[in-house]
Amino acid sequence: MSGLPVTFARLATPSVAPLPELARLPLPRVLLCDLDGTLIDSMPTLADLATEVMESVYGTPRMLARELYLATCGLPFVKQLEEIFPEDARNAEASADFEARKPARCGAIRMSAETRRALQEMRDMGVRIAVSSNNGIDNVNAFARDAAFAFDLVLGYGDGLAKGRTHLDATSREFGAARQEMLFIGDSLHDGEIAEREGIPFVGVATTFSSDRFTLRFPSVPVIRRFSALPKLFQ
Numbered sequence: 001m002s003g004l005p006v007t008f009a010r011l012a013t014p015s016v017a018p019l020p021e022l023a024r025l026p027l028p029r030v031l032l033c034d035l036d037g038t039l040i041d042s043m044p045t046l047a048d049l050a051t052e053v054m055e056s057v058y059g060t061p062r063m064l065a066r067e068l069y070l071a072t073c074g075l076p077f078v079k080q081l082e083e084i085f086p087e088d089a090r091n092a093e094a095s096a097d098f099e100a101r102k103p104a105r106c107g108a109i110r111m112s113a114e115t116r117r118a119l120q121e122m123r124d125m126g127v128r129i130a131v132s133s134n135n136g137i138d139n140v141n142a143f144a145r146d147a148a149f150a151f152d153l154v155l156g157y158g159d160g161l162a163k164g165r166t167h168l169d170a171t172s173r174e175f176g177a178a179r180q181e182m183l184f185i186g187d188s189l190h191d192g193e194i195a196e197r198e199g200i201p202f203v204g205v206a207t208t209f210s211s212d213r214f215t216l217r218f219p220s221v222p223v224i225r226r227f228s229a230l231p232k233l234f235q
Contacts, residue, residue, distance in 0.1 A: 025183060025201050025203070025222065025233060025234070026234075027125055027126070027127065027234050028127055028181055028182055028183035028201065029126075029127065029128060029175065029177045029181040029182065030127065030128045030129075030130060030152075030171055030175050030177045030181065030182045030183070031122055031127050031128070031129050031130065031182075031183050031185065032130045032131075032132040032155075032167065032168075032171060032182060032183070032184045032185070032200075033119075033129065033130065033131055033132065033185050033186075034074075034132060034133060034163070034184075034185065034186035034187060034188070034191055035131055035133035035135055035140060035143060036073075036106075036133065036135060036187075037073070037186075037187035037188065037205070037207050037208045038185060038186050038187045038205050038207070038227060039111055039115060039131070039143075039227065040106075040109045040110065040111055040115075040143070041109065041112075041207070042106045042109045043070075043073070043187065043207065043208050045105050045106055045109065046069075046073075046102070046105075046106065047066050047069050047070060048066075048105075049098060049101060049102060049105050050065065050066070050069035050077065050080075050098060051065040051066045051069065053094050053097050053098045053101075054068070054069070054084075054094070056097075057090050057093060057094040057097070058085060058088075058090065058094070068084045070208060072084060072190070073187075073188045073190065073208060074134065074163070074186065074187075074188030074189070074190025074191050074194075075134060075190055076134045076157045076162065077095050077098050077099065078091065078092070078095035081094055081095055099136060102135075102139065103139060103142070106139070107139075107142065110146065110147070110148075111147055111148070111149065112228075114226070114227075114228040115227045115228060116147075116148060116149050117228065118227055118228045118229075118230050118231055119149055120149070121231040122230065122231060122234075125231070125234065128152040128153070128175055128177075129149075129151050129152050129153075130151060130152055130153035130154070130155065130171055130174075131143075131144060131151055131153070131154045131155060131156075132155050132163050132167045132171075132184065133155065133156050133157065133163065134156075134157045134162060134163045135156055135157060136156055136157055136158055137156035137157065137158040137159060137161070138156075139156065140154055140155070140156030140157075141154060141156065152174075152175075153170070153171060153174050153175075155167045155170060155171070163191070163194055164194045164197070164198060165198060168182065168198055168200060179198060179199050179200045180199070180200070180201065182200050182201070183200070183201045183202070183203065184200050184201070184202050184203075185202070185203045185204075185205060185227070185230065186202070186204065186205065187204070187205045187206075187207045187208040187209065188208055188209065189209055189213065189214070189217055191204070192204060192214065192217060192218050192221060196218070202218070202221055203221065203222045203223070203224060203230065203233065204218065204221055204222070204223040204224070205223075205224055205225075205226070205227055206223055206224070206225050207225075207226075211223040211225065
């Protein structure tokens, strides 16, 4: 784990971090959007909940629990726990507690109007729009039903699916698109690592991790400070 502090990045102008021209990406056929921390501002709420669960189940100090959660975000919570507390018999109980309490905490969080406008701008350019999240399938479907935006494909965690290869394979089947014709956008370093491993173009959103953290790990990847700036990368 990096010794650098894990913090929520503050939104600032300009909304697109300085980038070399070669980092600009061609317009994709399909845009895959992470959910928590990318399409909706749910990460502070989830971090609070994870902190409570880890303090309650493992006795982890609150500050450390929050740091550990953020450092491993992008994975399903049960897999985060396996990274933080390997082979701990309490992991299943802690994950079940987190997942049971999550809908009440996050169910009312909605996309901002500026995020919906950015999605519509991308659609107007001819891009198909998908959700690719490691949140549970039921939670992701509930989000999509109330999103006030008609996504072309909605993918969550479960039934053999997860962010990464299985979501990308499902997207390829749905739209007949190759990896290089897709673009993945997410707020975690794990999202960037998925894209790197699977050979798919990636844009980082500096909401959970700072633009500096993204740039340190992925020097040539475009980083934006808010989702609404995404269309500017193609104009």
